[in-house]
Amino acid sequence: MFTGTQLTHLSPVDLIILLLYFGMVLFIGFYVKGSTNTSEQFFLAGREMTAWIAGLSFVSANLGSLELMGWAGSAYQYGILATHWYWIGAIPAMLFLGIVMMPFYYISKTHSVPGYLQLRFGEGARGLAAISFAFMTILMSGVNMYAMAVVMQTVLGWNMTVSIWVGAATVALYVMLGGLRSAIINEVLQFVLIWAGAALIPILGLTEAGGWTQLKANIAINMQTNQYTHLWSTLGHFKDNPMGINWVGIVFGLGAIISFGYWTTDFLVVQRVLSAHNLRAAKMAPVIGAAFKMAVPLIVIVPGLICLGLMQNGHPLFHLVPADVAKGNPALHSYDQVLPLMLIRYCGPGLLGLGITALVAGFMSGMAGNVSAFSTVWTYDIYGAYMNKKASDQHYVWMGRASTIVGMLVSIATAYLVMNAASIMDYVQALFSFFIAPLFGTVILGMLWKRATNWGGFLGLLAGTASSIGMFIYTSTGSAEHKAAALARIALSPDAQPMAENMFRALWSWLICVGVTVIVSLVTRPRPESELNGLVYGATVIPHDGATTLFQKPIFWAAVVSVVFVILQIIFW
């Protein structure tokens, strides 16, 4: 089970903490099994979750091990710019989902995002979205597994195969038993444990550094520039910041397209909100999720910055390198190892077990999110839509459980494939922009523009997805000169780095999707307005959400979160 060199080992007290966690998540799976007998209960948790539970689950499903370790590594690599993925790359979109889009998802009584597309644009758009989502979800799940196995190998010396199979089997068991209900309960628990295990790193790290101001000064000395601690002031030009991106890419590529695409149309997160017990809870859940999301950089970005600012005799204490450079060289550590390295620095026996439990919890919440969303889309939008339309409700629940197991097995196979990818985050970014950006174009036009037609929606989605894949192939194949020239064309600058290419590719694919949808819709026959009731703005009377006082109104709390968001941008400008 143990292999080669490792950073540390678990003591008995650490093992007790880890075993307590595994025992609890499995108990929850068995405990809720009795109340997941119908498809509505299995796939949508009976639609009886409160706003707090749906909101915490919403943000926790996204807080997988990739988020924790990948972005801590990105914070070391790119500095505070990585925070954009938590703030402008999440908060506006989450609030928009809650206030503008959730009423349509909720009152249409759809069971999934592809299900909404079927109601709005017909079978073509639904089929395309369902298949691409199922494909992406399984790949994401595999990436998550791989990320966790790497940590277990690096930190504890555990064999990667053992880590993958033990983690996958646990998640598969509790999701198969309790469906979305089990996944949601565990996600809320995991969210608390992630904070319990990871919050000590920024607290002790900032104490060691002497506070935030001193940490910034240390980073400026170590990196010989102050570019690493400014959120916006370095985004005037590609050359002025470590990420090689400009404000157009961040605001329009990340903030307007990738973020809105992910948070408003990725069924993994939307499914959690659909489990809410009424319209007001469904609108409040993303707002609550946004408030917690704003705090996540404390446990993800700050540890990366602390590592960047640590000194020894006036020189940087750590020299982390890209994963492909570190591979095969035990003396080197990769960017993705920032969080485990900081954990070991500050946490002794007991706390180390808690920190490892936090990473495992992140892994499981991400995996459970992927696999429960996959089984829902597979069962409702692929199997139930095209293979077996008239089966009993019991049969679909059985199919949901079976597809959970099959999905997990495919994810495991994917994890082994991903082992050869150079950088985890680049891989995921590429996946997002293949499917998510065009899907957002289709859904938003479907919700806000009555004139959008079935053919417009389908062909727009197809064109956006195909163009995104085409651009990816264009920029990632051929000679080094060709790649550099292709990147410069896509990102509109010879100084652009690969991260900028992802943002701009998402932007172009969204524009192509919207353009094709509009043009095709204008030359094809629109659906009668009577068919669009409950699906499109302007053709729907949205029911009152039941809020009677100011403090009950989701829009009020969305405004509060928006104000805090703006203040944070100014503080870290």
Place this chain on the structure above:
Amino acid sequence: MAEGTGKGESLSIWFFVGIMTLAYGVVLLPYGAYEWFGGHEADTVLNNLHPTFWWGLLMFLFGLVYTLKYRPRSGDKNKA
């Protein structure tokens, strides 16, 4: 009905959160005390602040409050 776990169940989600963190407090607090008062501090940076003890105490108190507040009571079941 217990919040979030569904009709027919008596345990709240928050009870699970409470019992889990309480269990961690029960493990960490005595171990932190053993490290601090027994002179067995781990070889970590800032171990002079005794983080295991204080964090264990925090988790114990948090878990205790949540466990007591959301503990199952008679009559919860099927009270939807």
